[in-house]
Amino acid sequence: MNFSPKYKFWLMLFTAIIILQLPFISIPFKWLESYFHEISHGLTALLTGGSIVQIQLFPNGAGLCTTRGGSAFFISLMGYGGAILWGSLIFYLASSHRKTAQIFSLLLIGLLASSILLWVRDLLTLFIVVVLLMLVIVQLKYSSQKHLQTLLQLTGLLVLINSLMSPLYLLDGQAKGDGAALANMTFIPEIIWVVIWFSVALFATYRLSKLSLRSTR
Template identity: 35%
Template sequence: MQSIRGQNWDMSIVGLSVVTVAVALFFWNAPLLLPIKLFVVLLHEISHGLAAYLTGGSMERLSLTYDEGGLAHLRGGSRFLSLSAGYLGSALWGAALLRLAWAGPGVRRFAIRGMAVALGIIGLLYVRDLFTLAYVAFTALVLYGLGWQGGPRLQMAALWVIGTFSCLYAVIDIGTDILMAGPLAGIPLLGGPVRMTDAELLATITLVPAFIWGLIWSAIAIAVYFASVMVLATRRGR
């Protein structure tokens, strides 16, 4: 524990966050991390669906691909909010999971079991293709086993890693798919290529370049992550 500007900080949390981020960045493309990244993509697509429901629309189905792609098929609702919800939702899911990682053992078990049940329901209601169904079923079983048989440290580690990856997903995915595309991407009137990323779709309806949306979402994701770590470190340092 260390005092910084009159506040006690739990440096173990700060150190853990540094190590986790470093491992994630260095090994982001490692095949062993694919199941975790697909889970983060799933949270991203679920966020699209939740935004659609909250704005009067619905989600008909969702799908994942082995190359870390995802697609939520929505009907109605606010297109602006639904498109914005993907990366912002990833950051918020990540913050919630980071908080749960340091909750009590009973809360962690309940949360992981709840995630397993929720995945099962989502698979039944919204998944139509074999790959996504197999992944969702496998992940639900893993979470179910972790929630019932996993030790407290393993449960904490799982929530922490998934939470960190969910926050980082917005930054890394935006950095590789959006910011690298250039400042005019997504605006056909200005000569930018139109693709299928959330930011580029949003650019077509707002005329604000995808590059700008990418910067905004990345900044929010980074702020959410650092705020989450700071809150956890200072609370546990008291």
């Protein structure tokens, strides 16, 4: 009787991995992880006394957040780190209560809409963020509260898996991106920062699996 609830997390994780391998279907979820990566840079800039100049997203899943002021160290650190936190937070809040899942969806809609109004400056990024906004609105409008929880849990895992794999692309020998920026600031090699992000994402996935198991007892 408990087979399905007990293994629900691993079934969703496997489903998320499969979705990320599918052409076209995986694209919006890669955009979503990229958005969370860039907005994390931006929000960190705001929290450390800086400002967001512009957020850009690209069709291949890359992105760029231009900031002014703030702590360069924490801004660079919290791109991948922030995406891990967002993925974990989405899954955790969706798991806690159906009403919480609804409220979080509304807050996410507000964040995406605010990004369009305040920090999007080009048509391509506008198109991508509008697609993400519509994705969240459709989930909220056409899902029952019960199904909304499952969809948000799956979305959180999709973001988390992307944040687990994305830092590995920094190991291309080009010394570009957040890892290279942190290496220049701290003299700690880029590969160490990649290992840290990868390990944190892996640990977050493990903790969510334990959380999911406890919720079935």
